[in-house]
Amino acid sequence: GENVEQHPSTLSVQEGDSAVIKCTYSDSASNYFPWYKQELGKGPQLIIDIRSNVGEKKDQRIAVTLNKTAKHFSLHITETQPEDSAVYFCAASNNAGGTSYGKLTFGQGTILTVHP
């Protein structure tokens, strides 16, 4: 089955700096890669996603890049703010069909702390 590795496990930055979180996946059939933000006491919130036919996607201060050949994808947050502090999870899924499309395999999570 799919295996997703996420690094780093913790990341501390100053407000205004950029933050980068990287993930690798093992199953070449995976074609959908969402990122989730989880704040304390809340469920994971979808913040951005990318599909395998796209190399990069941007939404305001966050962007995601995908390298299918190397099987890795990254989350980039620019101009970080204290409210960006949370746990971030990457995930991979095969949504091309079959019996289990939509099932997400998650990375281990990154605790991002943005210092004012």
Next chain:
Amino acid sequence: DSGVTQTPKHLITATGQRVTLRCSPRSGDLSVYWYQQSLDQGLQFLIQYYNGEERAKGNILERFSAQQFPDLHSELNLSSLELGDSALYFCASSVGVQGSTEAFFGQGTRLTVV
């Protein structure tokens, strides 16, 4: 607010007991997923239902079972509970058809087994 509702938010029970967690998916979503989140295992997929039928199973224990009802809400039943079952249990929903992929999570149920 994701639109996915989970009840109860917190549950404290004793070892050996049985509990039922409930999930109402977003309006229009046919697929429901259950995930377990623990400190040592992270977010682990348990089981998926699509329009009332089981679609996929993860590392779900035999003591755990789930179902999705005609109104599309889902229940996760945990029996013969052990201390190690203490975790956050999340439900997520999506439209569930091929090519439509975004999954939205509820706020979770925190289960504590004492």
